[in-house]
Amino acid sequence: MILCVNLNAAIDKTIVVDHFELGQIHRPKSVLSLAGGKGCNVARVLNTLGQPAAVTGWVGGYAGQFILAQLRQEGVRDAFVTTAVESRTCTSVVDASTNVITEIYESGVPVQPEEVEMLLATVEGWLSKAQLLVLSGSLPPGAPRNIYAQLIDRARTAGVPTVLDASKDALQLGLLAQPTYVKPNQTELAEILQTPLDTVEQQRTAAQEVARRHQTTVILSLGKHGALLTDGELMWQAVPPPVHAISAVGSGDSLVAGFTSAVVSGSSLPDALRLGVACGTANTLMIGAGRLQRGDVDAIRPGVTVTQLETS
Numbered sequence: 564m565i566l567c568v569n570l571n572a573a574i575d576k577t578i579v580v581d582h583f584e585l586g587q588i589h590r591p592k593s594v595l596s597l598a599g600g601k602g603c604n605v606a607r608v609l610n611t612l613g614q615p616a617a618v619t620g621w622v623g624g625y626a627g628q629f630i631l632a633q634l635r636q637e638g639v640r641d642a643f644v645t646t647a648v649e650s651r652t653c654t655s656v657v658d659a660s661t662n663v664i665t666e667i668y669e670s671g672v673p674v675q676p677e678e679v680e681m682l683l684a685t686v687e688g689w690l691s692k693a694q695l696l697v698l699s700g701s702l703p704p705g706a707p708r709n710i711y712a713q714l715i716d717r718a719r720t721a722g723v724p725t726v727l728d729a730s731k732d733a734l735q736l737g738l739l740a741q742p743t744y745v746k747p748n749q750t751e752l753a754e755i756l757q758t759p760l761d762t763v764e765q766q767r768t769a770a771q772e773v774a775r776r777h778q779t780t781v782i783l784s785l786g787k788h789g790a791l792l793t794d795g796e797l798m799w800q801a802v803p804p805p806v807h808a809i810s811a812v813g814s815g816d817s818l819v820a821g822f823t824s825a826v827v828s829g830s831s832l833p834d835a836l837r838l839g840v841a842c843g844t845a846n847t848l849m850i851g852a853g854r855l856q857r858g859d860v861d862a863i864r865p866g867v868t869v870t871q872l873e874t875s
Contacts, residue, residue: 813852
C-alpha cells in the first residue's frame with residue numbers, strides 16, 4: 564500500500580467553456596467535481612493502476628464530506644484527520660477552443676496545533692502498513708513549514724521510502740531531510756538553486772547537483788518533453804510519443820503515481836520512469852486531474868523512449 568499525504572485537500576472543480584472571456588456570462592459545456600489536491604490525484608491514478616493507496620491530510624465541513632465520499636467510491640482508503648472547518652474548493656476554467664486553463668485556488672483555513680499533532684500521529688500509525696510514502700502539494704495555513712521534513716524523518720525511522728513533490732519552503736525544507744525521491748518541475752528546480760534553467764544542459768546539471776547535494780534521486784518533470792531522472796551518478800531521460808492533449812492538469816501527479824507504482828513492484832529506475840511518463844501523458848487525454856484510462860497507459864508506454872545520458 565502507498566500512503567499519500569495531501570495536507571491541503573480540496574474539491575477540484577473543472578468548468579469547460581467555449582471562447583472564455585473575462586467579464587462575460589458563460590454556460591459551461593461540462594462541469595466536473597473531484598476529490599482533489601495532489602495526493603488525491605496520485606491515489607486516484609494508483610487505484611486505476613491496481614495499486615492499493617490511502618490518503619491522509621485534513622478535511623472538514625460539507626466539502627470534506629464530499630472528498631471522503633468520492634475517494635471511498637473510487638476505492639481509495641481514507642486516513643484523513645477530520646477538522647471543524649470547511650475544506651477548500653479549487654476551480655479550473657478550461658477554454659475548449661484554445662485549451663487555455665485559468666485556475667483559481669483557495670488557500671484553505673488555518674489548521675490548529677492539536678490538529679497538526681493528530682496528523683503526525685496518524686501518519687506514524689499508517690507507516691507500518693505502507694510500502695512508500697508520497698508527500699505532495701501545498702501546505703494549508705497553520706501547518707509547520709517543515710512538516711514534510713518531519714514526516715520524511717519519521718518514515719526513514721520506519722524504513723519506508725519517500726517521494727517529495729512540493730514547492731517553495733515545503734520543498735526547500737523537505738529536501739533537507741533527504742527524501743528518497745524528489746519530483747520538481749523546471750520552475751521548482753530553478754528555485755531550489757536560484758538559477759535559470761533555460762537549456763537542456765542546465766537542467767541536467769541542476770538535477771545532478773540537487774541529487775548529489777541532498778543524497779536523493781531527482782525526477783525532473785518536463786511537460787510534453789517527458790522527464791529526467793538522476794541519482795547523482797546515473798541519468799536517464801524519458802520522452803513520450805506525441806498525443807492530442809486536452810488538459811495537462813494533474814500530469815505531474817500522474818507521473819509520480821506511475822513511478823511509485825513501478826518502484827514498489829520492483830521495477831528498475833528506467834522502467835519506473837517509463838511508466839511514470841506514460842501515466843503523465845495519458846492524463847492529458849482527459850479533463851480532470853489524475854483521471855486516465857489504463858488502456859491509454861498501456862498503449863503509450865511502449866512508445867516512451869528512455870535513454871541513458873552521460874553524467875559529469
